[in-house]
Amino acid sequence: MKAPSTLFLKTHFPSSISLLTNPKGKLNAKLLPHLCFCKSIQTSSYEVAKGSYVPTPTLEQIKENNMMEKPSRTFESVGAFQKLPIVMPSVDILGSALKKARRISATKGIVNIAKREKNKGAKQLDALMKELAVPLRTYVENFPNKTHLHPYERSLIELTLGDGYYEKVLGQVDGLRKRVVSVGKEHASLCAKSLTKREAEERLTEGLKIIEESFGQERKVVDDLLNIAKTLRAMPVINLETPTLCLVGAPNVGKSSLVHVLSTGKPEICNYPFTTRGILMGHIVFNHQKFQVTDTPGLLKRHDDDRNNLEKLTLAVLSYLPTAVLYVHDLSGECGTSPSDQYSIYKEIKERFDGHLWLDVVSKADLLRTSPVIYATEDRDLTQHELEKYRKSGPDGAINVSVTTEEGIHELKHRVNELLNLQMTKIKDASNNQEN
Numbered sequence: 001m002k003a004p005s006t007l008f009l010k011t012h013f014p015s016s017i018s019l020l021t022n023p024k025g026k027l028n029a030k031l032l033p034h035l036c037f038c039k040s041i042q043t044s045s046y047e048v049a050k051g052s053y054v055p056t057p058t059l060e061q062i063k064e065n066n067m068m069e070k071p072s073r074t075f076e077s078v079g080a081f082q083k084l085p086i087v088m089p090s091v092d093i094l095g096s097a098l099k100k101a102r103r104i105s106a107t108k109g110i111v112n113i114a115k116r117e118k119n120k121g122a123k124q125l126d127a128l129m130k131e132l133a134v135p136l137r138t139y140v141e142n143f144p145n146k147t148h149l150h151p152y153e154r155s156l157i158e159l160t161l162g163d164g165y166y167e168k169v170l171g172q173v174d175g176l177r178k179r180v181v182s183v184g185k186e187h188a189s190l191c192a193k194s195l196t197k198r199e200a201e202e203r204l205t206e207g208l209k210i211i212e213e214s215f216g217q218e219r220k221v222v223d224d225l226l227n228i229a230k231t232l233r234a235m236p237v238i239n240l241e242t243p244t245l246c247l248v249g250a251p252n253v254g255k256s257s258l259v260h261v262l263s264t265g266k267p268e269i270c271n272y273p274f275t276t277r278g279i280l281m282g283h284i285v286f287n288h289q290k291f292q293v294t295d296t297p298g299l300l301k302r303h304d305d306d307r308n309n310l311e312k313l314t315l316a317v318l319s320y321l322p323t324a325v326l327y328v329h330d331l332s333g334e335c336g337t338s339p340s341d342q343y344s345i346y347k348e349i350k351e352r353f354d355g356h357l358w359l360d361v362v363s364k365a366d367l368l369r370t371s372p373v374i375y376a377t378e379d380r381d382l383t384q385h386e387l388e389k390y391r392k393s394g395p396d397g398a399i400n401v402s403v404t405t406e407e408g409i410h411e412l413k414h415r416v417n418e419l420l421n422l423q424m425t426k427i428k429d430a431s432n433n434q435e436n
């Protein structure tokens with residue numbers, strides 16, 4: 001396939017032009033595999049992603065630089081969803097391609113009428129094919145390869161779109177591109193072989209129709225990709241450099257109420273596409289330093305395989321984001337999860353995410369009774385002593401707090417600030433280690 005027109009790219013995909021051209025502005029004959037495109041877009045190289053005119057290295061250069069040997073390295077930055085290319089609706093791609101193709105006239109100076117007609121026909125068919133194929137190729141190359149995303153964003157893609165859907169749609173878009181190219185080439189070449197003006201005209205009309213149909217039949221996949229981009233772009237943005245406190249616990253234990261209390265302003269409601277109730281995200285400003293505080297969906301006592309997407313989101317946050325944890329325990333009997341179940345969940349989570357900075361709180365202190373709450377469905381596997389201790393005061397070192405009476409809130413704020421400052425040190429150390 002001949003290189004696409006730079007003019008087309010400049011008009012429709014200004015940011016892609018830098019990725020496709022060499023320093024003289026000519027298009028690179030060999031386009032890079034997706035992996036390298038994605039890598040350049042997903043890393044912090046804003047210069048490239050924002051469209052500065054940096055030439056794309058050749059495959060040989062990449063091999064020389066050993067870039068190919070490191071593809072499995074995961075990116076330490078998030079934000080890929082905000083850099084996804086803008087996908088045009090398929091109907092617009094088709095409409096604009098047809099319009100541009102029809103405007104093309106024969107090369108000047110051809111005197112013979114038949115030759116002039118077949119020249120015009122072949123050029124129009126070739127142009128239609130390119131105008132349809134180039135945007136598709138740009139999408140396939142600029143949508144990041146999922147395996148090179150930050151693991152948190154990878155989880156979000158799976159939780160939001162379902163396993164394999166993202167790759168499937170990108171594959172379909174590429175398949176559509178290949179079909180358009182093959183049909184387009186075939187008909188441009190047929191038209192070029194016409195012997196008479198009439199034959200050339202007929203072959204042009206037929207070719208345009210067949211190329212349009214071959215795109216039209218499956219153009220839905222482009223709109224699927226457009227919807228994927230829309231969904232992913234709307235996802236809450238997490239800043240990894242800002243220390244974040246993440247509230248974790250069973251449902252209804254008081255996490256959101258505590259986010260409200262801890263936030264300096266009014267927390268925002270962030271909507272992941274699969275949450276019916278939004279996740280709260282607030283900010284804490286302490287000594288001119290800004291921290292983030294956020295809710296996570298409640299965890300139930302069950303095996304990971306049985307967890308719903310909301311619970312999986314909580315696990316993804318804990319697994320992949322460097323957050324400090326404020327674990328909330330409700331021993332009042334009000335939240336609907338028995339203390340013994342909360343204890344089992346807690347032990348599992350604490351063991352699994354041991355590396356996080358951690359603070360335990362017992363919520364709803366205003367409701368705590370003198371006699372412990374005992375459920376008929378209590379977990380008999382736990383030792384009596386352990387459970388009694390937990391029912392009475394939660395894990396060792398937990399602070400009792402009440403949003404209603406404000407008991408313990410002052411101490412909580414103080415401890416949270418300590419924790420987030422430690423988190424800040426941890427983030428700085430990690431970034432220094434990375435630099436060294």
Ligand SMILES: Nc1nc2c(ncn2[C@@H]2O[C@H](COP(=O)(O)OP(=O)(O)O)[C@@H](O)[C@H]2O)c(=O)[nH]1
Pocket residue numbers: 250251252253254255256257258298363364365366367401402403404405
């Ligand atoms: N009495 C009392 N109720 C509380 C307290 N904190 C939260 N609640 C109530 O507990 C319920 C669940 O709280 P919520 O913050 O939504 O829990 P989440 O599901 O863990 O986010 C709500 O009805 C709150 O009003 C508290 O300190 N005291």
Ligand SMILES: [Mg+2]
Pocket residue numbers: 255256257295
């Ligand atoms: Mg909540």
